[in-house]
Amino acid sequence: MRAAVGLWRWRHNPLCRATDLLEAWVAFAAALLLVTAVPVAGWTAGSLSEESLRESARVQRLERTATKATVVRQAPHPRTPGFDPESGRSEDVRSLVVAKWTAPDGSSHTGTVTTRKRSAHPGDTFTIWTDASGLLVHRPMDPASVGVHAALAGSGAALIAGGLVECARRLVVWGLVRHRLADLDRAWSAVGPDWGRTGAGS
Template sequence: MRAATGLWHWRHNPLRRTTDLIEAWVALAAAALLFLGVPLVGWAAGAAANGSLQRSVRLQQQDRVPTVARVVRAAGRSSTPERISESAGEQRLRPSVVANWTAPDGSTRTGTVTTTREHSHPGDLFPLWTDRAGRAVSAPMHAETARAHALVAGLTVALLAGLLVESGRRLVVHRLTRRRYARLDRAWAQVGPDWGRTGTGS
């Protein structure tokens, strides 16, 4: 609104300079982009990210199979615990164990996997996800988690687009201001030496 008011104010003002009119148009265009373009860009980015992530969710749910693993023993100290992301967004170290589980083809597999338990004993059971070949994999992403990631992506893109628009506006205004000062310096250089001498008879 201020940009539109400023543009209308300078429309017929006799003191209007070309740079004033340009600045008012730039402010109006920036306002339109911030209120219309930026939300649209953020929505488009979020929708694209959500579509891609939802496809990944469907593929993971098709390719990953839940099973139950049985602890054989604790993994050796040389095994490095895997760092994973918790649902609350925090990360913690998960202990590794050697376990047995049944692959989708019915064969028995043994390997070093991680558990959500702090202490595991031989014979303990815990849920495990495998791929179609029977290899241990992480649990498939939930659709809600994918939507949350897409929302964050959309908001991030919108924020970056808004910063880009505002930075462009500030850059244009800065250059217009420097041009005004340059013109004022040139005008003062022409008039300044005779300032105040009119009518003095000098």
């Protein structure tokens, strides 16, 4: 809006320099990009990220299987803080246990795993995620996580695009200011030696 006002103000101003008009046009173009191209860049990045993440989640659901694990005994360090990297949620505390489970291919496995049970006893069961061979993996990304990651990607892209537009505007304005100062130096060099002299017209 300020850019449009600046253009209107300079329309018939006799003091308007070419650099003033160019600066106003640059500001107007930057403002136009900020309200049009930047949101489009953010929306496009978010949409592409969401599409990619949904495909990744689909592949994860095909490759990963929810499996029931049975607690064998407590692990040497039975309680540990936990963090779920897929959901981004932090758990206050988890139980670390030795458990056994059967893989989708029928093989038996035993290992130390974490469970959200605050107090796990031998024989208790809980859900873990494994691949086809029974190796432990993270659970597939859920739709909520996909949406959050896509929104973050879109917001980041919009911020970067907006920053680039503003940096470009500032660079152009910096160049125009240097040009004006150079013009002022040349004008002063021409009239400065005669400044104040009688009959010099100053």
